[in-house]
Amino acid sequence: MKIKTLKPSYMDEFSCIADSCEDTCCGGWGIQVDKKTFKEYNKLKKKSKKDKDFFTNNIIKNNHSKNQFDFGVIRLDVNGNCAFLNNDRLCSIVLEYGADALCETCKKFPRQFSYYKSSNIQEVSLSSACPEATRKIIGNNKKISFNVSEENKFNLLSYVQNNDSSSLDLYAFEIRMTIIKILQSELYLLKEKIQLVGLLCNKLIKEKNIHFVPQLLIDFESVLQTKINIPRESLNSKFSFDLMQLIISTKRSTNIKFNSYIKDVSEIIGINEDEFNKMKIELKDIDDKVNDIYKFSLENYLVNYVYKNNFPMKNNDLVYNYYLFVIHFSLIKLMLMAQFKKNGGISKDTLVGVIYSVGRALEHDSKYFISIISEMKIQNLYSIQHAMLIN
Ligand code: SF4
Numbered sequence: 001m002k003i004k005t006l007k008p009s010y011m012d013e014f015s016c017i018a019d020s021c022e023d024t025c026c027g028g029w030g031i032q033v034d035k036k037t038f039k040e041y042n043k044l045k046k047k048s049k050k051d052k053d054f055f056t057n058n059i060i061k062n063n064h065s066k067n068q069f070d071f072g073v074i075r076l077d078v079n080g081n082c083a084f085l086n087n088d089r090l091c092s093i094v095l096e097y098g099a100d101a102l103c104e105t106c107k108k109f110p111r112q113f114s115y116y117k118s119s120n121i122q123e124v125s126l127s128s129a130c131p132e133a134t135r136k137i138i139g140n141n142k143k144i145s146f147n148v149s150e151e152n153k154f155n156l157l158s159y160v161q162n163n164d165s166s167s168l169d170l171y172a173f174e175i176r177m178t179i180i181k182i183l184q185s186e187l188y189l190l191k192e193k194i195q196l197v198g199l200l201c202n203k204l205i206k207e208k209n210i211h212f213v214p215q216l217l218i219d220f221e222s223v224l225q226t227k228i229n230i231p232r233e234s235l236n237s238k239f240s241f242d243l244m245q246l247i248i249s250t251k252r253s254t255n256i257k258f259n260s261y262i263k264d265v266s267e268i269i270g271i272n273e274d275e276f277n278k279m280k281i282e283l284k285d286i287d288d289k290v291n292d293i294y295k296f297s298l299e300n301y302l303v304n305y306v307y308k309n310n311f312p313m314k315n316n317d318l319v320y321n322y323y324l325f326v327i328h329f330s331l332i333k334l335m336l337m338a339q340f341k342k343n344g345g346i347s348k349d350t351l352v353g354v355i356y357s358v359g360r361a362l363e364h365d366s367k368y369f370i371s372i373i374s375e376m377k378i379q380n381l382y383s384i385q386h387a388m389l390i391n
Pocket residue numbers: 015016017018021022023024025026109110129130131132133
């Protein structure tokens with residue numbers, strides 16, 4: 001059966017660059033093995049001693065498995081890389097048994113497949129945790145567009161299903177499209193667009209009848225016809241500095257690139273509050289500067305974030321999701337500021353490196369955000385209005 005399928009324009013341009021890749025998909029992440037593949041590997045182990053040695057000890061059963069997707073885990077070596085990565089940085093499972101033998105996690109990375117039951121639409125996107133995917137997402141001086149086609153239903157186990165008919169997910173498609181229109185508007189600076197998204201989130205939170213959401217979106221889109229002044233309280237510089245310190249001190253990642261960018265942030269702009277404020281004035285609107293040079297790059301990053309992550313509906317927590325959206329972007333901006341100061345400019349490679357290292361380090365690290373968000377809550381700074389001030 002064919003169903004409506006939504007794909008971003010970059011999708012067909014992507015293919016894995018394998019041993020030419022500056023990173024590997026298998027570094028620093030716990031790789032979960034689904035139950036079906038785990039059993040296939042067990043069957044292969046019985047074929048010969050060589051097969052048995054290949055899999056034994058490198059894949060272990062997950063005693064804390066919660067579902068069929070995390071039935072087993074692949075062992076990581078001392079460097080945090082997948083045990084099946086060979087010296088040429090190629091996957092030995094693919095070399096020995098072919099790409100079909102990969103578990104679902106590896107088969108689909110960096111692609112994400114989603115299905116929206118209420119609108120009966122399936123979607124595919126790319127994760128910015130892959131450097132080559134990031135190059136395609138940020139694009140080559142063109143905005144992301146979306147294509148609709150009729151395709152067979154994706155046949156994948158790990159399919160993100162978004163289908164809560166009693167929540168905002170009912171209008172997930174429409175809400176995301178309005179946010180994407182805001183982000184792609186030519187009327188506003190990037191930071192203003194992020195604030196507009198915050199204003200929309202606030203309105204969605206206040207709307208108690210979800211069936212009024214389509215009209216709310218139509219009304220809100222009037223800001224795209226005539227530019228409005230966005231109410232902006234002045235940001236307490238202490239709050240801004242403290243948040244930056246919190247972001248850079250919340251170290252959890254084993255990703256070398258991410259940690260080296262964070263080190264640059266702390267050494268170059270995180271020394272003291274005066275230095276930080278000076279830098280903020282000097283490199284004001286670094287995001288717009290970068291976006292002007294690499295046309296639409298950061299805008300495309302944000303558009304992809306919204307599209308891929310079902311933003312802001314995920315788990316029905318709009319405040320949390322908006323905070324995450326802003327923190328991801330603030331971190332990227334901080335890293336770009338430090339790189340600009342260090343090198344006198346931003347090369348395309350640095351831009352890709354910064355964006356993908358943030359995706360790589362934080363995409364699967366909810367604990368990183370939990371500690372930051374907890375601190376915001378303790379300090380009574382946990383609201384859309386506060387998050388709007390960060391950017
Ligand atoms: S990170 Fe991306 S380009 Fe690199 S090996 Fe993995 S899928 Fe291929």
